[in-house]
Amino acid sequence: MPKNLVIVESPAKAKTIEKFLGKDYIVKSSFGHIRDLDKGDEAIDVKNGFKPNYIVSPDKTKIVAELKKLVKESEMVWLASDEDREGEAISWHLFEVLGLKEENTKRIVFHEITKPAIEKAILNPRKIDKDLVDAQQARRILDRLVGFELSPVLWRKVKPSLSAGRVQSVAVRLIVEREREVNNHNSTFEFRITAEFTKKGESKIIKAELSERFKTEKEALSFIELANGSNFQITNIEVKPSQRKAAAPFTTSTLQQEASRKLGYPVAKTMLLAQKLYEAGHITYMRTDSVNLSQTAISGAEAEIKKAYGTQYSMPRNYTTKSPGAQEAHEAIRPTYFENHTAGEDAQEIRLYELIWKRSIASQMANAELERTIVDINVSKANKHLKAEGEIIKFDGFLKVYLEGKDDEDDEENSTLLPHLSNGEVLDLGQILAEQKFSRAAPRYTEASLVKKLEELGIGRPSTYAPTISTIQKRGYVLKDNREGTPRNFQTILLKNNTIKAHTATENVGAEKSKLFPTDIGTLVTDFLSEHFKNIMDYGFTAAVEKEFDEVAQGLKSWVKMIEGFYKPFHIEVDKTMATAERANAERVIGTDPETGKQITGRIGRYGPLVQIGDAEDENKKFASLRAGQTLETITIEQALELFKLPRLIGSYKEEKVTAAIGRFGPYIKFGSVFASIPKDKDVFEIGIVEAIEIIDAKLQAEAEKLIKSFKEDDTLEILKGRWGPYIAQGKAFYKIPKETEVSTLTYADVMAIIEKAGPAPARKAAAKNPAPKAKAKAKAKAKVKKK
């Protein structure tokens, strides 16, 4: 039995390190944190110095038992969790839970998984840094207090099951405020002048632009009129050398952004694929905030670049991390072996690997050398000059493999090559175009651009970016959605062949793809929290508490004092809000019903946003739900009135009425007792009887095909066809059928055997029967008494 037990956080890391250390060491993983605050409200004894009650997480009991056994058999335990706040706390919890002794416990750290780094770490052990652990406890406790005191306020004042937290609430706020910016944006316009020239006797087009923009069509026209009949002489040529530098290697955040821009992956997808590449040993750890590369990596990249591209392309260097709150426990994300230009199991993994490979290699490549040429072309009669810009690449450097993407798509690259031109030369005019250009609102966030913003604010960590984005969508605060856009006219004036023509053209405005939109509930919760808990919702709140955590980590402040300082005023606000705040339902008067003269209001009801004709006392008041994409803040009286036209009678089929309406799951058609969803490409207000019948027939057919088999022994038991193939349904419980089973020949006994083997029905919502609800209720009642 090896004498040394090393504990790291990740099993993949454990495997690698074990190879480096040899037979005297056994390396195991803790799978992250093994202990956390207990579940309920009593996990923190607020009255007693915020004493935390930690329990071993249920899914970690097996790991802990195994580690305990190994500890007994070892002479020395090496705690090798990450060198950051969370990692230090993991080591401390291990120390406590495993009952370790100081004399045979060593704490070691390394920032990169390389043999020299591990060996060096083993030679330089230290003790657990309790100050750093305390900073983590403060972080953990503050987050729990904020989350578990704010959420119940929302349950009471807004809606049950909602949630609030230091990270998620601010993430939602960003999206809500951006949406308001977009909706309040007043589009202004200018006229932009572009021109096309040719050199005498040549056909290559030289593009030029006037740096000045005109406010009105009249001004644009008068310029064009002056241009007509002007000559176009080059009055200045400026040649400037310039350089471009490669971007730093990937962190979690930049990987998510780039994979979103270049490959179109949502952040969760990127992380899943990266995890697979990591587990297969192709890349280094994918949750990191550091752009640092190990010496091994830098020399590996150098060798590969020299071999593949030549010595002149190599430029070894390291980058420094700029993001606030970075803890730099790991390396940047990079390939483990630079000589592997490709890796991965499937097309998606391969594309992500290639992106990581290119970015990492490029970061160690030479700068690109460019030459930028700016040519002034005088418009003789207007006394203004147009500028033509050209860029040539003298030496491509890192651009040979990689160029970072941009969030702003219409940031046009006019880095074209110019023909040889000389000062004083007169050019031939092809055309001059004046175009009306409208200003654009700030862009809505994508998942990845939200991550970028959160990172800039120092909010959230590499391991939580993807889960945070999923949480705010799951809670119904935010919706990832597309918008079709609407047509808008714009004016153009074209000068060509000495004639001037004005023309009205059309462009599509406001189309969006996979952008984050706030829902009404997201907006309402943000407004409510901003009103009552201004400091928590402040974009600088995390940065401010992080500063205090740092003081705790440096031993300058006790964590209890720090938490006390935060909690006292916070808790007073919570109590005050509970006692005095009005119930929030985002009520807004939209207008009056032209038919009855009654008021039409919008608000959030039990089942979501709705519009209502008549007030609460009105006996004939009517309700209608908002449709997907509509919000209480922006709905107009016309749109609201439209909603009351449902349910709508379409016609009849087989002597039954066919109606269309919008339900909880969107627009549907009802035929007798049959409900069928209306597909997205059809409009619930427009759909006709022919299309409706098609949908009904399809639904009836699907229903008929759904039942594969039933059993006379048990009429609640059926084999049904579902989205993922056949499955067994017994009442409300569902069971998977093992693959390769010939379903049609299954007998009652076979089915019962499958159910038996599957064990008790998987715990669905209905199965939330608590074995001892009374005991729990009593405990709660007791706690309430105590508080009073």
Place this chain on the structure above:
DNA sequence: CAGTGAGCGAGCTTCCGCTTGACTT
């Protein structure tokens, strides 16, 4: 599973960060 638009009584919901599987109607 769908048409509603409450809330006294009863119990539940919820946070952020570290890690992987298990599992999906």
